[in-house]
Amino acid sequence: MRNFLSIRDVTDLKSLVAQALRFKKDPYSERYLGQGKTLGLIFMNPSLRTRLSTQRAAYQLGMEVMVMNMNQDSWQLEFQDGTVMNKGTAEHVREAAAVISQYCDIIGIRTFAELQDREKDYQELILSKFVAYAQVPVISLESATLHPLQSLADIVTLTEHQTSKKPKVVVSWAPHPRALPQAVVNSFLQWARLWDCELLLTHPEGYELSDEFTSGVSVLHDQEKALEGADFVYTKNWSSYQQYGQVLKTDASWMINEKKMSLTNNGRFMHCLPLRRNVVATDRVVDNSLVIPQSKNRLYAAQAVLSEILKNG
Amino acid sequence: MRNFLSIRDVTDLKSLVAQALRFKKDPYSERYLGQGKTLGLIFMNPSLRTRLSTQRAAYQLGMEVMVMNMNQDSWQLEFQDGTVMNKGTAEHVREAAAVISQYCDIIGIRTFAELQDREKDYQELILSKFVAYAQVPVISLESATLHPLQSLADIVTLTEHQTSKKPKVVVSWAPHPRALPQAVVNSFLQWARLWDCELLLTHPEGYELSDEFTSGVSVLHDQEKALEGADFVYTKNWSSYQQYGQVLKTDASWMINEKKMSLTNNGRFMHCLPLRRNVVATDRVVDNSLVIPQSKNRLYAAQAVLSEILKNG
Amino acid sequence: MRNFLSIRDVTDLKSLVAQALRFKKDPYSERYLGQGKTLGLIFMNPSLRTRLSTQRAAYQLGMEVMVMNMNQDSWQLEFQDGTVMNKGTAEHVREAAAVISQYCDIIGIRTFAELQDREKDYQELILSKFVAYAQVPVISLESATLHPLQSLADIVTLTEHQTSKKPKVVVSWAPHPRALPQAVVNSFLQWARLWDCELLLTHPEGYELSDEFTSGVSVLHDQEKALEGADFVYTKNWSSYQQYGQVLKTDASWMINEKKMSLTNNGRFMHCLPLRRNVVATDRVVDNSLVIPQSKNRLYAAQAVLSEILKNG
Numbered sequence: 001m002r003n004f005l006s007i008r009d010v011t012d013l014k015s016l017v018a019q020a021l022r023f024k025k026d027p028y029s030e031r032y033l034g035q036g037k038t039l040g041l042i043f044m045n046p047s048l049r050t051r052l053s054t055q056r057a058a059y060q061l062g063m064e065v066m067v068m069n070m071n072q073d074s075w076q077l078e079f080q081d082g083t084v085m086n087k088g089t090a091e092h093v094r095e096a097a098a099v100i101s102q103y104c105d106i107i108g109i110r111t112f113a114e115l116q117d118r119e120k121d122y123q124e125l126i127l128s129k130f131v132a133y134a135q136v137p138v139i140s141l142e143s144a145t146l147h148p149l150q151s152l153a154d155i156v157t158l159t160e161h162q163t164s165k166k167p168k169v170v171v172s173w174a175p176h177p178r179a180l181p182q183a184v185v186n187s188f189l190q191w192a193r194l195w196d197c198e199l200l201l202t203h204p205e206g207y208e209l210s211d212e213f214t215s216g217v218s219v220l221h222d223q224e225k226a227l228e229g230a231d232f233v234y235t236k237n238w239s240s241y242q243q244y245g246q247v248l249k250t251d252a253s254w255m256i257n258e259k260k261m262s263l264t265n266n267g268r269f270m271h272c273l274p275l276r277r278n279v280v281a282t283d284r285v286v287d288n289s290l291v292i293p294q295s296k297n298r299l300y301a302a303q304a305v306l307s308e309i310l311k312n313g
Numbered sequence: 314m315r316n317f318l319s320i321r322d323v324t325d326l327k328s329l330v331a332q333a334l335r336f337k338k339d340p341y342s343e344r345y346l347g348q349g350k351t352l353g354l355i356f357m358n359p360s361l362r363t364r365l366s367t368q369r370a371a372y373q374l375g376m377e378v379m380v381m382n383m384n385q386d387s388w389q390l391e392f393q394d395g396t397v398m399n400k401g402t403a404e405h406v407r408e409a410a411a412v413i414s415q416y417c418d419i420i421g422i423r424t425f426a427e428l429q430d431r432e433k434d435y436q437e438l439i440l441s442k443f444v445a446y447a448q449v450p451v452i453s454l455e456s457a458t459l460h461p462l463q464s465l466a467d468i469v470t471l472t473e474h475q476t477s478k479k480p481k482v483v484v485s486w487a488p489h490p491r492a493l494p495q496a497v498v499n500s501f502l503q504w505a506r507l508w509d510c511e512l513l514l515t516h517p518e519g520y521e522l523s524d525e526f527t528s529g530v531s532v533l534h535d536q537e538k539a540l541e542g543a544d545f546v547y548t549k550n551w552s553s554y555q556q557y558g559q560v561l562k563t564d565a566s567w568m569i570n571e572k573k574m575s576l577t578n579n580g581r582f583m584h585c586l587p588l589r590r591n592v593v594a595t596d597r598v599v600d601n602s603l604v605i606p607q608s609k610n611r612l613y614a615a616q617a618v619l620s621e622i623l624k625n626g
Numbered sequence: 627m628r629n630f631l632s633i634r635d636v637t638d639l640k641s642l643v644a645q646a647l648r649f650k651k652d653p654y655s656e657r658y659l660g661q662g663k664t665l666g667l668i669f670m671n672p673s674l675r676t677r678l679s680t681q682r683a684a685y686q687l688g689m690e691v692m693v694m695n696m697n698q699d700s701w702q703l704e705f706q707d708g709t710v711m712n713k714g715t716a717e718h719v720r721e722a723a724a725v726i727s728q729y730c731d732i733i734g735i736r737t738f739a740e741l742q743d744r745e746k747d748y749q750e751l752i753l754s755k756f757v758a759y760a761q762v763p764v765i766s767l768e769s770a771t772l773h774p775l776q777s778l779a780d781i782v783t784l785t786e787h788q789t790s791k792k793p794k795v796v797v798s799w800a801p802h803p804r805a806l807p808q809a810v811v812n813s814f815l816q817w818a819r820l821w822d823c824e825l826l827l828t829h830p831e832g833y834e835l836s837d838e839f840t841s842g843v844s845v846l847h848d849q850e851k852a853l854e855g856a857d858f859v860y861t862k863n864w865s866s867y868q869q870y871g872q873v874l875k876t877d878a879s880w881m882i883n884e885k886k887m888s889l890t891n892n893g894r895f896m897h898c899l900p901l902r903r904n905v906v907a908t909d910r911v912v913d914n915s916l917v918i919p920q921s922k923n924r925l926y927a928a929q930a931v932l933s934e935i936l937k938n939g
Contacts (some may be wrong), residue, residue: 001494028349036654038682048387048409052379052416056351059377061882064685066678069386073695074674084904086803086876091900096674099899102922103678177399250399272387273412274404278397285634296415361722365692365729369664372690382699473628490712563712577734586725587701587717591710604721609728 003131004139006146007190013155020156020297020304027060027303033310034063039139040104041067045112046127049273049298050141050149054108057302059217061310066104079129093126097133108133110141113181115245121145121181122210137309139302147183150272151191152301157294158195158232159305161268166196167231168265172223173203174280175254176237179247182209184272185236189213192234202226206248209241223254230264232290235271235280256281270294314621316444318451319459320397320503327470333469333610335616340373340616345375346623353417354454357439358425362586362611363454363462366604367421370615374623392442406439409499410446419622420447423454426494428558434458434494435523450622452615460496463585464504465614470607471508471545474581479509480544481578485536486516487593488567489550492560495522497585498549502526505547515539519561522554536567543577548584548593569594627934629757630765632772633816638779646782646923646930653686653929659936660689664731667693667767670752671738675899675924676767676775680734683928683937689938692730705755719752723759732935733760736767739807741871747771747807748836763935765928773809776898777817778927783920784821784858787894792822792889794891798849799829801880802863805873808835810898811862815839828852832874835867849880856890861897861906882907896920 001009010016013241022029039058043051055065068074077096078089085092101107111126121144131138140148158169169192171185190213192199201209203218220226227233235256240246255278261267269281275282314322323329335342352371356364364380371378391402398405414420424439434457444451453461458466471482482505484498489547503526505512514522515533533539540546548569553559568591573579582594582602590596627635636642648655665684669677677693684691694700703722704715711718727733737752747770757764766774784795795818797811816839818825827835827845835839845853853859862880866872881904887893895907895915903909 031349036686037655038676038685041388046385046387048381048404049412051381051386052353052413055379056377056416059351060349064682066681068674068677072385072672072698073669073677074672078903082904082909085902086905090902091674092903094903095899095901095912095921098918099675099921102918103682105923157808273408276398276403276407277391277405277407278395279399283395286408292411292415295408295412299416343660356699359698359700361694361717362725364694364699365666368692369729372664373662385698399931491885525702586721587723589711589716590704590718590720592712596708599721605724605728608721608725612729 001305001312003137004148004305004309005127005131005143006148006187007151007194013194016152016304016308017156017159019307020152020300023060023303030307031060031062033307034058034061036098037105037310038064038066038103039306040100040107041065042100042107043069043075044071044110047110047141049295050110053298054141054302057306060303061306063306079125091170093129094133095178097130098135101134101136104136106137106306108141110140111143113144113183115179115181115239118244129190131238139305142183144181145183146187148187149298149301149305150184151187152305153294153297154188154193154270155195156297156301157270157290158197161290162231164231166198168198168200168229169232169234170226170230171199171201171234171236172226172256173207173254174235174237174256175250175252176276176279177250179239179245180237182238182241185209185238186213188234189217193217200226204249206240206242207238224260224263227260227263227267230237230267233261233264233267235269237280255279256285258282258284261276314625317359317461317618317622318440318444318452318456319461319500320464320495320507325526326507329465329617329621330469332620333465336613336616343620344373344375346620347371347374350418350623351377351379351416352619353376353413353420354567355413355420355422356382357384357423360423360454362608363423366611367454367615370432370612370619371622373616374619386470392438406442407446410443411448412425414447414449415448419450419452419619421454425475426457426496428492428494428552431557452618455496458496461498461500462611462614463497464500465618466607467501467547467583468504468508469610469614470583470603471510475544475620477544479511481511481513481542482545482547483539483543484512484514484547484549485539485569486520486567487548487550487569488563488565489592490563492552492558493550495551495554498522498551499526502588506530510623515541517562517567519553519555520551537573537576540576543580546574546577546580546582548582550593562597568592569598571595571597574598627938630774630843630931630935631753631757631769631903632774633777633815633820637695639820642778642930642934643782643785645933646778646926649929656933657686657688659681659933660684660687663731664690664692664729664938665932666733666744667691667727668696668726668733668735668737669694670696673736673767675921676736679924680767686929687932690930695787696887705751719755720759723756724761727760727762730762732763732765734765734767737769739770741805741807741865746893755778765931768809770807771809772813774813775927775931776810776925777813778931779920779923780814780860780896781817781821782918782923782927783860783896784823787916790857792824794824794826794855795858795860796852796856797825797827797860798852798882798884799803799833799880800863801876802902802905803876805865805871806863808864808867808924810856811835811864812839814860815843827851830875830880832866832868833864833875850886850889853886853889853893856893859887859890859893859895861895863906881905882911884908884910887911
């Protein structure tokens with residue numbers, strides 16, 4: 001593995017999941033692997049789980065970590081080529097990425113969807129420029145359209161909690177007051193399609209995702225019907241992909257509650273967090289869910305990815 | 314010791330002070346105790362001494378440290394239960410505390426008094442929720458109503474500089490242009506009452522503290538009379554407890570100057586810092602005070618607390 | 627070396643450059659030198675290269691690092707003596723510097739020119755007060771009027787890339803939309819005058835620097851004539867020193883382009899970064915420049931300075 005930007009960088013999903021689970025049993029089994037190596041974490045927007053779990057993962061491999069809140073600790077970056085930079089941006093990503101990568105052995109970067117211009121977001125301009133000009137491996141800590149570390153943690157969680165060979169996994173849209181990116185759900189669909197399960201997507205009309213992520217995945221607009229017999233209910237809000245970045249619906253009828261969970265096969269509720277209680281799901285659903293163990297697996301997912309990159313380095 | 318939230322978590326004050334003093338002599342005597350352990354420091358408001366002294370203390374025990382400015386690096390947290398979270402808060406403390414604690418072995422958290430609603434502040438809502446949902450020991454880095462790491466450092470400083478068996482310690486209110494919490498003085502009174510001294514409190518009328526902290530402590534409204542024969546003058550501003558959060562008095566008559574210090578028994582001036590010079594005390598008083606050695610003891614106080622928690626872990 | 631604030635703290639420039647180049651070949655040759663020592667990095671304004679390169683340098687010497695964004699993570703500082711501190715500043719540098727230095731073995735501090743009051747900036751009020759009250763060595767991470775870590779990296783870069791015994795080094799002013807300090811150019815002139823080269827300064831009229839830095843240095847107002855036969859073109863914007871802090875000229879006629887570079891002796895373009903492309907220099911000039919290797923040398927410059935201070939400690 002050179003970079004970790006999406007499922008496409010994973011050659012063997014099963015072995016990566018197995019590595020994460022080995023770290024969960026024995027977190028310090030490779031405590032010297034990263035000695036003398038430094039991980040740089042660059043944040044372009046807020047982060048809690050990713051920030052802390054990736055740092056801890058690096059420590060467990062013996063690495064040092066440097067964290068920088070770009071735009072707050074440093075300068076505004078320019079991403080367009082050929083611009084006359086006489087406005088707000090003070091440094092071009094060509095220099096910034098090259099420079100940062102000279103001080104780090106691996107870079108993790110968190111970028112974001114602006115939800116204004118679909119083409120721009122889906123080109124992953126910021127991440128791809130960073131990768132192009134960095135001279136070391138780059139790990140996505142969530143990008144405009146994908147969140148692969150989250151997805152790996154999700155697959156680890158599914159693997160730990162599956163009770164049948166081919167569980168039914170229902171991905172359900174949830175209401176949310178503010179517009180959120182499609183990154184988590186896009187990424188989950190990419191990963192879950194390569195994991196042995198019956199995958200079903202349910203969302204209100206108007207919330208269709210890009211074909212790139214849903215081709216071959218069954219879609220139902222009837223949430224209750226979709227939930228029938230589910231082993232896992234993976235819930236997430238996203239704003240519209242067609243009417244890009246818009247919130248078309250905020251009413252509570254799509255919130256997950258206990259009555260809906262009772263339609264499942266003792267299904268387990270999953271969510272990547274942060275989660276708005278009594279908006280996305282009721283308190284009781286959240287309290288009986290997998291969200292906490294799921295977030296714990298973020299640590300081992302990051303550690304497995306760092307380990308694989310360090311071994312190839 | 315499981316958590317360190319107040320004097321109530323200390324079973325043996327003398328031995329904790331002795332441990333701090335041992336670390337002062339030999340800072341690296343337990344350099345491997347915290348190996349492979351990570352301290353997470355969560356700040357909900359600014360901090361200088363606490364931020365740096367607690368980090369350094371952890372390093373001296375071989376720990377790794379992750380620092381996060383909540384609200385700035387991450388999301389706004391919800392602390393009320395049962396809320397429909399469709400407003401500004403994006404994550405509930407139930408999830409945030411549980412998640413963070415999965416990536417850390419010990420959590421230090423700095424919360425604050427809003428000085429709007431006395432009951433709310435004195436319930437220590439933020440800290441207590443954090444403790445309730447965290448799965449690892451929690452250290453208060455100052456809370457709405459207490460600052461136990463400061464108090465431990467204060468007792469260490471008193472112990473080092475006492476010249477008699479039962480010194481006279483005068484706690485004197487000081488003027489300040491902005492409303493400050495009662496945390497430092499509340500906490501100092503809790504700790505000093507368990508340390509062998511003659512404790513006297515002096516403040517203008519209207520600045521009475523909660524009975525919880527002052528019962529059994531003599532109070533004088535005549536500052537000069539109170540200072541007579543003092544071995545230590547512990548000065549601190551606080552806003553009114555009765556007219557909660559209000560600044561009733563800002564004139565300079567309560568400022569500590571050399572004339573007032575001359576009433577003492579060669580008394581030493583103490584303050585937790587930050588200190589507004591020529592408002593709380595004159596330059597000359599501050600320049601000849603214990604404030605710098607007192608702040609150095611913050612390091613050994615934190616190290617003693619971390620050490621005791623690590624040993625019980 | 628006690629502190630590192632300017633070239634005046636360097637007793638042997640050649641040996642310091644040689645040490646930096648040794649670290650470049652063998653970054654972990656002194657990996658235990660800083661064990662049990664902590665570097666505190668205090669930023670009063672944004673930083674990318676300095677922040678990350680100095681951290682990494684410390685890690686390569688086995689040090690721990692604590693980073694603090696002053697004013698953002700902590701309180702506003704007071705630098706004037708004798709003030710009645712009843713306004714915005716909450717802590718005096720006398721206390722802040724003394725306290726921080728008790729938790730650190732070395733302090734790095736980044737201060738800035740306000741570009742309002744020339745005398746105030748050139749007195750280096752903030753840095754010098756910090757040094758006065760800190761009890762440990764202080765490294766300038768750029769101050770109001772100097773940037774010695776950058777200059778050391780520049781001399782290392784010149785040394786690596788020189789093809790003749792006494793190369794011609796042209797320092798050329800560049801246009802920039804916002805007012806920038808004179809720190810980088812002042813400092814470069816101080817260092818380059820002690821390095822064996824033919825030094826020439828070119829800038830528009832009105833951009834004369836303080837005599838302190840330019841005495842003995844040839845100055846030309848004709849940029850093209852100055853560039854003739856140059857081996858290195860060190861470009862940098864600065865605001866006016868005479869009409870202090872003002873931007874007198876922003877037109878593009880002083881921008882470095884390929885045509886101008888063709889006047890040189892296959893000269894190499896240098897810049898400290900961040901650099902506004904197509905304002906300071908064209909894309910093609912930047913793409914074929916030394917700016918990236920120059921920034922890499924920031925790491926080894928910082929490591930050489932830290933190493934020398936640790937060895938004297």
